[in-house]
Amino acid sequence: xxxLTLAVxxxxxxxxxxxxxxxxxxxxxxxxxxVLLLVGDPDIISSFLAKADSSLLGRVQVIPAESVIASDAxxxxxxxxxxxSSMRVALEQVKEGRAQACISAGNTGALMxxxxxxxxxxxxxxxxxxxxxxxxxxxGKTVVLDLGANVDSDSDMLVQFAVMGAVMxxxxxxxxxxxxxxLNIGQEETKGLETIRAASAVLRDTPQINYIGYLEGNDxxxxxxxxxxxxxxxxxxxxxxxxxxxxxFLSLLKSSEDGKKRAWxxxxxxxxxxxxxxxxFGHLNPDQYNGACLLGLRGTVIKSHGAxxxxxxxxxxxxxxxxxxxxxxxxxxxxxxxVLARSDKA
Amino acid sequence: xxxLTLAVxxxxxxxxxxxxxxxxxxxxxxxxxxVLLLVGDPDIISSFLAKADSSLLGRVQVIPAESVIASDAxxxxxxxxxxxSSMRVALEQVKEGRAQACISAGNTGALMxxxxxxxxxxxxxxxxxxxxxxxxxxxGKTVVLDLGANVDSDSDMLVQFAVMGAVMxxxxxxxxxxxxxxLNIGQEETKGLETIRAASAVLRDTPQINYIGYLEGNDxxxxxxxxxxxxxxxxxxxxxxxxxxxxxFLSLLKSSEDGKKRAWxxxxxxxxxxxxxxxxFGHLNPDQYNGACLLGLRGTVIKSHGAxxxxxxxxxxxxxxxxxxxxxxxxxxxxxxxVLARSDKA
Numbered sequence: 001x002x003x004l005t006l007a008v009x010x011x012x013x014x015x016x017x018x019x020x021x022x023x024x025x026x027x028x029x030x031x032x033x034x035v036l037l038l039v040g041d042p043d044i045i046s047s048f049l050a051k052a053d054s055s056l057l058g059r060v061q062v063i064p065a066e067s068v069i070a071s072d073a074x075x076x077x078x079x080x081x082x083x084x085s086s087m088r089v090a091l092e093q094v095k096e097g098r099a100q101a102c103i104s105a106g107n108t109g110a111l112m113x114x115x116x117x118x119x120x121x122x123x124x125x126x127x128x129x130x131x132x133x134x135x136x137x138x139x140g141k142t143v144v145l146d147l148g149a150n151v152d153s154d155s156d157m158l159v160q161f162a163v164m165g166a167v168m169x170x171x172x173x174x175x176x177x178x179x180x181x182x183l184n185i186g187q188e189e190t191k192g193l194e195t196i197r198a199a200s201a202v203l204r205d206t207p208q209i210n211y212i213g214y215l216e217g218n219d220x221x222x223x224x225x226x227x228x229x230x231x232x233x234x235x236x237x238x239x240x241x242x243x244x245x246x247x248x249f250l251s252l253l254k255s256s257e258d259g260k261k262r263a264w265x266x267x268x269x270x271x272x273x274x275x276x277x278x279x280x281f282g283h284l285n286p287d288q289y290n291g292a293c294l295l296g297l298r299g300t301v302i303k304s305h306g307a308x309x310x311x312x313x314x315x316x317x318x319x320x321x322x323x324x325x326x327x328x329x330x331x332x333x334x335x336x337x338x339v340l341a342r343s344d345k346a
Numbered sequence: 347x348x349x350l351t352l353a354v355x356x357x358x359x360x361x362x363x364x365x366x367x368x369x370x371x372x373x374x375x376x377x378x379x380x381v382l383l384l385v386g387d388p389d390i391i392s393s394f395l396a397k398a399d400s401s402l403l404g405r406v407q408v409i410p411a412e413s414v415i416a417s418d419a420x421x422x423x424x425x426x427x428x429x430x431s432s433m434r435v436a437l438e439q440v441k442e443g444r445a446q447a448c449i450s451a452g453n454t455g456a457l458m459x460x461x462x463x464x465x466x467x468x469x470x471x472x473x474x475x476x477x478x479x480x481x482x483x484x485x486g487k488t489v490v491l492d493l494g495a496n497v498d499s500d501s502d503m504l505v506q507f508a509v510m511g512a513v514m515x516x517x518x519x520x521x522x523x524x525x526x527x528x529l530n531i532g533q534e535e536t537k538g539l540e541t542i543r544a545a546s547a548v549l550r551d552t553p554q555i556n557y558i559g560y561l562e563g564n565d566x567x568x569x570x571x572x573x574x575x576x577x578x579x580x581x582x583x584x585x586x587x588x589x590x591x592x593x594x595f596l597s598l599l600k601s602s603e604d605g606k607k608r609a610w611x612x613x614x615x616x617x618x619x620x621x622x623x624x625x626x627f628g629h630l631n632p633d634q635y636n637g638a639c640l641l642g643l644r645g646t647v648i649k650s651h652g653a654x655x656x657x658x659x660x661x662x663x664x665x666x667x668x669x670x671x672x673x674x675x676x677x678x679x680x681x682x683x684x685v686l687a688r689s690d691k692a
Contacts, residue, residue, distance in 0.1 A: 072533075072534040074536045075536075137594055148531050151531070151538060151539055152539070183583060185494050185497070185578075185579055185582040185583060185586075188418045190418075190420045190421075192497060192579070193497055193498070193579060216582075216583070216586050217582070217583040217584065217585070217586030217587035217588075217589075217590060218586040218587065218589050218590030218593070219590065220587050220590055220591070221590060221591060221594055222590065222594075230583075232531075233531055233538070233539060233580065234579065234580055234583055236531040236562075236563070237529060237531060237562070237563040237576075237580055237583070237584055238563065238583055238584060238587045239563070240531075240562050240563030240564040241563035241564065241566050241584045241587045241588050241591075242563075242587050242588075242591050243563075243564050244563060244564030244565065244566055244567060244568065245566070245567060245587075245588050245591040245592060245595075246591060247564070248483055248567055248568075249591075249595050
């Protein structure tokens with residue numbers, strides 16, 4: 001496989017280099033064609049690299065950055081003062097062609113703003129959207145967006161999200177004619193917000209999109225659609241709600257017995273079955289699909305959960321690798337051209 | 347206990363009398379002080395009552411209604427043509443003092459509009475909100491509202507929801523100084539929608555409310571707050587997402603083995619443990635807390651899930667019974683008076 005270089009904002013996220021550096025080494029170990037630029041405080045990063053295997057270190061480069069954007073900083077302010085920050089320097093690696101994608105667990109608003117400023121949106125895209133691929137009940141996958149890149153989305157933006165989501169489903173998940181639905185509070189045409197109803201009307205008239213109508217929150221994991229489109233506020237709350245419930249179930253499944261005394265063999269069998277169940281639900285574990293892709297830019301940017309652990313951050317790096325290999329931005333641009341050209345003719 | 351009369355829209359919901367009448371009989375059997383007015387087509391209702399225990403029939407009265415509001419009807423249209431419908435006649439029983447509360451599994455928008463028109467909002471309330479009480483991880487309960495009575499809520503409405511939620515938590519759940527939080531997409535003050543930030547500023551300045559700030563979707567079931575306030579669109583999507591995930595887990599837990607051949611004793615123990623787990627999560631089963639209360643009216647109205655089964659609809663009837671016994675509307679009115687009076691002085 002051809003070499004592939006990714007820039008990692010090593011200082012971002014709740015745990016910074018304690019998580020990002022070991023996760024980077026993990027990704028390097030399992031992807032031998034990968035080169036990683038670790039952006040941040042060289043002393044701190046080097047201290048985490050000290051004990052790494054020398055075969056991996058050959059594919060690591062440390063890029064110095066003086067500052068870090070705080071997770072709770074106001075995005076507008078953070079962007080103004082972003083020069084020299086690990087997040088911005090990492091994005092600049094992509095802008096200047098030294099890396100093919102960037103991964104950060106830092107401040108979402110700042111990442112979104114900086115990425116838009118430095119990498120520019122594709123023609124026909126007003127604002128990029130955060131997208132993730134969720135595993136569903138039927139053991140397939142659903143593309144969900146926007147997850148919070150924008151708090152207010154008008155109907156045009158929802159339509160653009162739908163186009164980008166459909167490309168993701170078709171090109172990356174390899175689903176032919178992916179079904180696209182809008183998230184709403186009822187399935188009837190008359191339900192919900194005005195913006196959603198307007199987007200629905202446009203999608204119905206867009207032959208390039210296999211639009212199937214509205215779905216409700218309880219269909220997030222049922223696999224009734226391949227692409228689920230919503231505004232960023234609702235998407236963020238919905239995804240976090242789902243993750244909260246899944247984590248609660250997984251932790252209850254793993255948690256110890258209910259205190260009653262039982263025979264040792266019953267305990268053993270019980271533990272074995274709990275493990276099996278936890279494994280059965282494992283594909284729903286949020287850590288398994290960490291990494292939301294900022295779609296609609298002339299480059300690939302992956303946003304990791306701020307609280308990601310090593311395994312989860314390594315998954316985010318793999319997402320970036322995959323998005324680059326599948327040429328997601330290029331394919332979205334091509335599809336947008338087609339949809340926009342045809343709708344201009346109409 | 348004193349007699350208590352409730353009006354049931356027997357025709358509403360996905361299954362109509364097939365569910366509402368048996369559920370009514372179930373509620374009558376477990377609450378001997380209850381009298382139920384079953385509103386709808388007398389012939390159909392009677393046919394479901396035919397085999398009922400005569401001791402229960404003494405506490406049932408059938409109130410004729412000619413029509414049914416369709417679940418997918420446009421609320422404004424449905425309300426215009428509502429005269430004589432089972433939902434409206436049921437609400438009229440409350441308005442005219444013949445019943446103390448009404449339960450319906452019918453069209454949410456129509457129920458909300460008709461209830462507001464017939465029962466009138468309390469002083470200081472612009473629009474009623476749908477509220478439910480969710481079980482949380484710490485085995486306590488959280489009041490969540492609005493769940494979809496309104497699709498667009500301004501900051502004043504969010505503050506009113508907060509006051510109503512706090513009264514519910516204090517008076518019905520008996521939590522002293524209940525914690526109140528706003529649902530948002532981040533915990534920092536700068537996050538989220540303008541309306542939410544404005545409501546937050548008002549709540550911080552309202553000494554009668556124990557406001558604790560923002561919470562995110564993943565905290566829906568963690569018990570970090572006693573009252574969680576959001577606009578109706580977000581609340582509806584969030585609740586349905588949560589229910590979807592919980593139902594998926596419960597069905598996977600109950601579902602049969604993974605196909606591998608195992609010793610009979612292992613299968614038996616496996617089934618026993620699965621049952622135990624299902625029981626352990628049982629309090630999270632959406633059927634256990636069916637029935638959202640329409641708060642902010644001069645009367646009690648309970649909205650059941652349209653797809654409620656018999657057990658779930660019986661729970662909704664019990665919610666109505668409890669709301670009446672706890673004098674929820676009266677207590678909310680009194681608290682609103684206090685908050686409004688003090689904020690007028692300020």
